[in-house]
Amino acid sequence: MDIATEAKPEIIELKGRKVVAGRAEGEALVTTETISGWGGINERTGTVIERRHEMRGVSFAGKILVFPGAKGSSGWSAYFHMTRLNGVQPAAMIFTRMTTKIALGAVVTRVPAITELDQDPLSVIETGDWIVVDADAGTVTVTKKSLK
Amino acid sequence: MNLTDHEKAMYDGEHGRAKARAMDLLVRYGEALGAERLVETNNVAGAFNASTPSVQAIAEKGMEHVYSELNLDSDEVVEVPHMVAHTCQLITGIDNDNWELQGVDKALVDMQRANEKYLGRRGVNMFATCTPYQVGNVPVKGEHCAWMESSAVIYCNSVLGARTNVEGKESTGAAALTGRIPYWGFHITENRRGTHLVELDIEVDDMMDWGLLGYYIGEVIGEEIPVLKGIGRQPDLIKLKHFGAAAASSGGVEMYHIPGVTPEADSIEEAFGGRKLKGTFRYGARERRETYEKLQSSTEKKVDFIMLGCPHNSIDQMALIAHMLENRKIHSDVQLWVHTPRAIKQVAERNGYIDVIREAGGVVMSDTCPAISRRLPAGTKVIATDSAKQAHYLPAITGVQGWFGSVSDCVDAALTGQWNGRV
Numbered sequence: 252m253d254i255a256t257e258a259k260p261e262i263i264e265l266k267g268r269k270v271v272a273g274r275a276e277g278e279a280l281v282t283t284e285t286i287s288g289w290g291g292i293n294e295r296t297g298t299v300i301e302r303r304h305e306m307r308g309v310s311f312a313g314k315i316l317v318f319p320g321a322k323g324s325s326g327w328s329a330y331f332h333m334t335r336l337n338g339v340q341p342a343a344m345i346f347t348r349m350t351t352k353i354a355l356g357a358v359v360t361r362v363p364a365i366t367e368l369d370q371d372p373l374s375v376i377e378t379g380d381w382i383v384v385d386a387d388a389g390t391v392t393v394t395k396k397s398l399k
Numbered sequence: 400m401n402l403t404d405h406e407k408a409m410y411d412g413e414h415g416r417a418k419a420r421a422m423d424l425l426v427r428y429g430e431a432l433g434a435e436r437l438v439e440t441n442n443v444a445g446a447f448n449a450s451t452p453s454v455q456a457i458a459e460k461g462m463e464h465v466y467s468e469l470n471l472d473s474d475e476v477v478e479v480p481h482m483v484a485h486t487c488q489l490i491t492g493i494d495n496d497n498w499e500l501q502g503v504d505k506a507l508v509d510m511q512r513a514n515e516k517y518l519g520r521r522g523v524n525m526f527a528t529c530t531p532y533q534v535g536n537v538p539v540k541g542e543h544c545a546w547m548e549s550s551a552v553i554y555c556n557s558v559l560g561a562r563t564n565v566e567g568k569e570s571t572g573a574a575a576l577t578g579r580i581p582y583w584g585f586h587i588t589e590n591r592r593g594t595h596l597v598e599l600d601i602e603v604d605d606m607m608d609w610g611l612l613g614y615y616i617g618e619v620i621g622e623e624i625p626v627l628k629g630i631g632r633q634p635d636l637i638k639l640k641h642f643g644a645a646a647a648s649s650g651g652v653e654m655y656h657i658p659g660v661t662p663e664a665d666s667i668e669e670a671f672g673g674r675k676l677k678g679t680f681r682y683g684a685r686e687r688r689e690t691y692e693k694l695q696s697s698t699e700k701k702v703d704f705i706m707l708g709c710p711h712n713s714i715d716q717m718a719l720i721a722h723m724l725e726n727r728k729i730h731s732d733v734q735l736w737v738h739t740p741r742a743i744k745q746v747a748e749r750n751g752y753i754d755v756i757r758e759a760g761g762v763v764m765s766d767t768c769p770a771i772s773r774r775l776p777a778g779t780k781v782i783a784t785d786s787a788k789q790a791h792y793l794p795a796i797t798g799v800q801g802w803f804g805s806v807s808d809c810v811d812a813a814l815t816g817q818w819n820g821r822v
Contacts, residue, residue, distance in 0.1 A: 271427070290792060302795050322651055323651070325547035325552070325567055328568060328569055328570075329567060329568040329569075332469065349432065349433070350622070351432065351566060351570075351581075355428050355567045355569060355570050356567070358428050359424075359472040359569050364431070
């Protein structure tokens with residue numbers, strides 16, 4: 252292994268497009284699977300409930316949720332809306348696939364959200380990394396957990 | 400986002416606080432999408448109902464609180480004026496007549512009724528069905544709509560050639576008051592062309608076949624736009640209603656083309672409209688059987704609940720079920736619920752179909768379905784349904800085991816208490 256690959260950058264910065272304005276920081280929760288709103292989450296606990304989902308039983312409350320985006324019912328926004336009213340919404344959303352469900356859902360969850368990043372967030376970011384999302388600046392700053 | 404003078408005036412509050420809050424939501428949503436402008440719509444199908452315990456605390460403060468928070472995402476509580484666009488209520492959580500059988504608390508029923516009274520006179524038409532296109536809301540080709548309900552959206556785009564994205568509770572609430580929705584996605588002609596070809600090696604004919612084909616396509620295609628080749632027999636509303644609901648459940652299909660049948664393509668070439676083909680799938684006997692197996696989530700042959708009518712039944716489906724149940728009784732261990740829009744239930748009542756189903760021991764439900772209400776007869780462990788969508792969702796949502804099959808297999812299970820369905 253040469254020095255170049257060994258000396259990983261401590262901090263990685265990704266550039267993207269603002270979906271919902273604001274700045275948030277927190278621990279990343281990463282899934283490569285899309286998430287259902289209606290029928291896929293418990294809006295009182297912020298927990299994924301979908302059978303066969305890799306995040307089943309895990310709560311995204313207060314986390315920087317990094318995922319491909321939304322799937323399933325048109326009740327997506329209404330269910331994420333309820334997580335905000337119940338205080339169990341994620342701290343921010345970073346996603347890769349734009350749909351009306353995720354756009355409206357991010358808006359009504361009222362958390363900073365960002366997409367169209369210049370690197371794939373699903374491979375750069377791991378669960379547990381420390382993330383700063385500055386949606387207005389269009390940046391995601393990743394501090395790898397191993398170096399924290 | 401570029402707003403017209405009228406849109407700016409609404410945004411600035413010149414047409415009242417409700418429209419100002421609605422415009423605020425539409426602008427935030429449009430910018431999130433990356434839309435450049437809004438488009439006029441005069442056809443909104445949304446979820447305005449208050450029928451769940453989580454809404455109760457808000458509804459106690461007044462129905463304007465429910466609309467402001469849940470249909471406009473507004474912290475400011477606004478008086479709700481009359482809807483500007485033609486607007487209807489989709490499916491709800493409570494059957495206004497059969498709520499006791501559903502096991503619903505009376506307080507929730509009263510809340511739903513109070514909310515309907517509040518919104519009804521403001522122009523939200525209480526269709527209370529997932530199939531507004533069956534009861535009077537039939538948009539014409541090219542009409543810009545703002546609809547929720549995945550099975551209705553795919554029907555609207557594909558079969559009717561009208562244009563809608565999958566909207567949500569808040570965007571439909573704002574669209575109804577402003578007559579506007581972001582111009583994005585399926586509102587734009589180029590985004591409606593086919594992406595994948597699905598070639599059929601077998602005849603697809605009855606309703607179960609169409610459900611299987613839809614479920615298969617959703618699984619392999621996800622959110623893309625399939626073009627079907629090899630449909631030999633003309634489908635009808637019942638089959639395409641089931642097909643679309645299945646494709647929107649296993650995947651996120653919102654639009655498809657069947658050249659010669661659906662209105663935006665007379666030929667395969669026109670369906671793709673110059674768009675690059677992303678892939679081809681073949682559907683034959685093996686795919687059909689595998690899809691059928693995937694939809695079965697039960698090993699127990701003894702069934703206790705039969706669910707028919709998802710998406711809500713047409714009058715012809717009601718007639719068929721009544722015919723199958725004529726002078727017969729369902730098994731004493733089985734409950735049978737048949738779902739149809741309230742407007743169609745009136746016709747079925749007049750035709751005598753409701754009496755036949757009732758005398759056989761079944762119940763005709765309207766306004767709701769078990770997946771939306773999350774309510775099944777007490778003690779239900781094993782269900783059977785003729786709907787790929789319910790077979791997909793009910794086991795996941797309620798933890799029951801499920802059988803999927805034809806309507807005659809389901810009626811047979813209702814009469815015998817045993818599942819004997821076959822592919």
